[in-house]
Amino acid sequence: xAHNLYLVFSQKPAEVSPEExxxxxxxxxxxxxxxxxxxxxxxxxxxxxxxxxxxxxxxxLALYEFxxxxxxxxxxxxxxxxxxxxxxxxxxxxxxxTSWDCSPVGGRLTPGG
Numbered sequence: 580x581a582h583n584l585y586l587v588f589s590q591k592p593a594e595v596s597p598e599e600x601x602x603x604x605x606x607x608x609x610x611x612x613x614x615x616x617x618x619x620x621x622x623x624x625x626x627x628x629x630x631x632x633x634x635x636x637x638x639x640l641a642l643y644e645f646x647x648x649x650x651x652x653x654x655x656x657x658x659x660x661x662x663x664x665x666x667x668x669x670x671x672x673x674x675x676x677t678s679w680d681c682s683p684v685g686g687r688l689t690p691g692g
């Protein structure tokens with residue numbers, strides 16, 4: 580069975596070093612997937628490519644794989660943040676976030692398929 584994906588694109592605040600952001604995000608992604616419904620997470624450094632050349636600034640992508648409806652883990656994450664179980668850094672509100680909920684369409688394609 581194919582799982583759903585939740586993609587989170589982010590740009591770190593200018594005043595936060597790449598090392599500090601990476602340390603925090605590695606820990607944060609692990610905290611996130613402790614909520615029920617998550618299957619896995621993988622983080623990426625990404626950069627847009629135009630005409631085969633890198634363009635723009637590097638961004639971060641966290642790819643979360645989950646099963647079922649996202650409302651369960653969203654509710655649990657909100658509860659954990661509000662209870663203080665998940666601590667957010669003081670610069671959290673300055674992170675530029677966009678996110679995408681992705682549901683599979685059709686089967687998985689493989690070479691020679």
